[in-house]
Amino acid sequence: MDSIVVRGNGPLNGQIPIAGAKNACLALMPATLLSDEPLTLTNAPRLSDIRTMTQLLQSLGAEVTSMQDGQVQAMSCHGHINTRAEYDIVRKMRASNLVLGPLLAREGHAEVSLPGGCAIGARPMDIHTDGLAKMGAEIDLRDGYLHAKAVGGKLKGAVIDFPFASVGATENILMAATLAKGTTVINNAAREPEIVDLADCLRAMGAQIDGDGTSTITIQGVDRLHGATHRVVTDRIELGTYMLAPAICGGEVELLGGRIDLVGTFCEKLDAAGVSVEETDKGLKVHRKNGRIRAVDVTTEPFPGFPTDLQAQMMALLCTAEGTSVLEEKIFENRFMHAPELTRMGASIEVHGGTATVTGVDKLKGAPVMATDLRASVSLILAGLAAEGETRVARVYHLDRGYEHVVRKLSGVGAQIERVQGE
Numbered sequence: 001m002d003s004i005v006v007r008g009n010g011p012l013n014g015q016i017p018i019a020g021a022k023n024a025c026l027a028l029m030p031a032t033l034l035s036d037e038p039l040t041l042t043n044a045p046r047l048s049d050i051r052t053m054t055q056l057l058q059s060l061g062a063e064v065t066s067m068q069d070g071q072v073q074a075m076s077c078h079g080h081i082n083t084r085a086e087y088d089i090v091r092k093m094r095a096s097n098l099v100l101g102p103l104l105a106r107e108g109h110a111e112v113s114l115p116g117g118c119a120i121g122a123r124p125m126d127i128h129t130d131g132l133a134k135m136g137a138e139i140d141l142r143d144g145y146l147h148a149k150a151v152g153g154k155l156k157g158a159v160i161d162f163p164f165a166s167v168g169a170t171e172n173i174l175m176a177a178t179l180a181k182g183t184t185v186i187n188n189a190a191r192e193p194e195i196v197d198l199a200d201c202l203r204a205m206g207a208q209i210d211g212d213g214t215s216t217i218t219i220q221g222v223d224r225l226h227g228a229t230h231r232v233v234t235d236r237i238e239l240g241t242y243m244l245a246p247a248i249c250g251g252e253v254e255l256l257g258g259r260i261d262l263v264g265t266f267c268e269k270l271d272a273a274g275v276s277v278e279e280t281d282k283g284l285k286v287h288r289k290n291g292r293i294r295a296v297d298v299t300t301e302p303f304p305g306f307p308t309d310l311q312a313q314m315m316a317l318l319c320t321a322e323g324t325s326v327l328e329e330k331i332f333e334n335r336f337m338h339a340p341e342l343t344r345m346g347a348s349i350e351v352h353g354g355t356a357t358v359t360g361v362d363k364l365k366g367a368p369v370m371a372t373d374l375r376a377s378v379s380l381i382l383a384g385l386a387a388e389g390e391t392r393v394a395r396v397y398h399l400d401r402g403y404e405h406v407v408r409k410l411s412g413v414g415a416q417i418e419r420v421q422g423e
């Protein structure tokens with residue numbers, strides 16, 4: 001198992017290109033199951049999660065080709081479809097559950113293993129299954145698999161009120177509804193940019209969708225969808241992560257492809273902490289305004305609120321801020337696993353339930369630490385970039401799920417970072 005070794009070495013300067021969004025691409029890829037014709041995605045990120053989704057789609061009978069340097073994924077699904085998504089693949093990644101809606105819409109039945117338990121919270125599937133049940137699916141859990149069957153062989157449009165604006169449930173129902181009979185309305189839908197990106201792609205495939213990006217999405221079912229080519233939206237979480245690098249280390253970094261509308265609330269918090277974000281014709285330029293970072297309070301919320309996927313990285317910034325910051329995690333009940341690791345580096349953090357109180361210290365000190373999940377791992381790298389001495393982050397396979405070329409991107413702006421073999 002590889003580790004990442006980082007040495008704190010002062011300001012970072014230069015440019016970092018931002019990739020296509022993992023979380024958009026993971027929803028876009030299963031959309032290929034909705035059509036016999038090819039779906040081509042450009043700007044796909046080079047990540048292990050994308051390879052896992054590729055394997056899953058191939059196991060269901062899709063042809064998936066990665067072209068050129070892996071940045072284009074072309075998929076086509078015209079032969080026999082296997083409707084069983086096996087545990088061995090599904091357990092690797094929560095987003096595997098996004099094949100449920102498309103399989104059910106296309107074939108009228110599906111058997112999908114429950115995704116593996118993820119360390120950041122329980123992450124049940126009830127909002128997905130209740131929504132599909134309203135559309136006429138009978139679903140039961142047997143042998144660890146969700147067995148779903150559309151009564152009469154075809155899903156029907158329905159009005160579905162989500163108890164929580166779940167991103168994955170919105171994506172599953174949105175895809176299922178494109179081929180359902182009649183009109184589906186999702187109330188309290190998620191508004192994340194990845195939802196809008198998926199709706200854009202489905203529209204390019206011939207779907208009739210209105211209201212994506214708002215809390216009410218209306219989908220008029222059609223008989224068939226056709227092929228399309230779609231460019232994956234910029235990864236706002238990778239963007240926010242690298243915006244924090246000059247905020248933590250000093251210097252000035254331009255994030256190529258960055259857009260304020262993807263990270264609005266995050267930018268407001270950076271501004272309050274003393275970080276300048278400026279729009280350029282190529283993206284966003286970030287530097288510290290002056291002096292030390294100031295403490296800010298952060299509460300994670302569904303989009304357009306502060307993203308839970310940037311909470312760990314923001315905590316890394318606030319570890320050396322002037323004053324005390326309170327971070328409230330409202331999306332996942334167990335998403336502070338980076339806190340004890342940051343404490344090993346000299347941070348002062350107290351966690352009580354869903355609240356972490358961070359009192360800024362002058363300097364962090366390098367230490368051996370362990371990545372516990374994707375965003376936790378990158379928060380430890382960010383902290384290590386500003387710490388005195390060497391930080392070794394073990395278990396970086398988590399990082400490979402969501403950050404392509406992290407060593408190349410950060411060393412390109414002057415960071416001392418390398419990947420080494422062994423824990």
Ligand SMILES: CC(=O)N[C@H]1[C@@H](OP(=O)(O)OP(=O)(O)OC[C@H]2O[C@@H](n3ccc(=O)[nH]c3=O)[C@H](O)[C@@H]2O)O[C@H](CO)[C@@H](O)[C@@H]1O
Pocket residue numbers: 023024026094095121122123124125126127128129164165166167168169302308309331332333
């Ligand atoms: C691949 C992908 O896009 N992952 C993102 C997606 O995850 P994901 O789609 O899993 O997140 P959800 O929005 O569904 O989950 C939010 C909350 O709702 C709860 N819930 C969800 C579904 C359900 O049926 N029942 C239920 O109780 C979850 O346990 C969690 O507490 O959105 C999260 C919230 O922005 C992000 O952190 C993840 O990076």
Ligand SMILES: C=C(OP(=O)(O)O)C(=O)O
Pocket residue numbers: 023093094095118120309374375402
């Ligand atoms: C939690 C994340 O991903 P997943 O939903 O795939 O676990 C993430 O991208 O931060």
